[in-house]
Amino acid sequence: MARLGIFIGSVYGGAEDLAEALAESATSIDTQVYFDPTLDDFLNYKDDNVLIISSTTGQGEIPENLLPLYVALQDQFPLLPQQQFGVIALGDSSYGEDRFCGAGRQFDALLVELGAKPVQDRLDIDAGVHFEPLDVAQGWFNTFIAQI
Known part of the structure; x- marks a missing residue:
């Protein structure tokens, strides 16, 4: 069975x-949320599948709970x-295009640099347009699961 972190x-x-909602809907794959x-934790999935779900803070930054992982990946640069x-x-998007979904854009770029393969294009969800992100994310996630 495929694994997803x-x-x-x-x-x-x-x-x-x-x-949590997306993980509960993934009944055909072994899913763990971190x-x-x-x-x-991340390197345990080096031969499997990962999904980054991140909000963006301040000036387009990565939230504090995910930042140590990002920095460790940058510093150790595991292929x-x-x-x-x-x-x-x-x-x-009201905070400006250069800040919009900045955390996700940064992770996306880093994983590509590390040689990981994107399953599909990044999904950017604008809180000013979509008040319930699950409504937008579920279809994207279903396609993601089908492709892995």
Whole structure:
């Protein structure tokens, strides 16, 4: 059975709620959700599938609970040619295009640099347009699961 690690960056719980709902809907795959992930947690999926679900803070930054993983991946730069990934980025476009979904954009770019393979394009969800991110994310996630 395929495995999926879902790694969450959340400040107020929206990304965490979305991750839990999506994980519950993934009945055909072994899914584990990580709120305070370590590099070891992430590297346990180097030959499997990962999904980053992150809100964006401040000036387009990665939330504090996910930032240590991002920094560790940057610093240690483990090559991940067997890993497949997806990114769901939560943001608010009213803060400006350069900040919108910044955390997700940063993770997306880093994983590509590490050699991981995107399963499909990143999903950016604008809180100013979509008040319930699950309504937008569920269809994207269903396609993601079908492709892995």
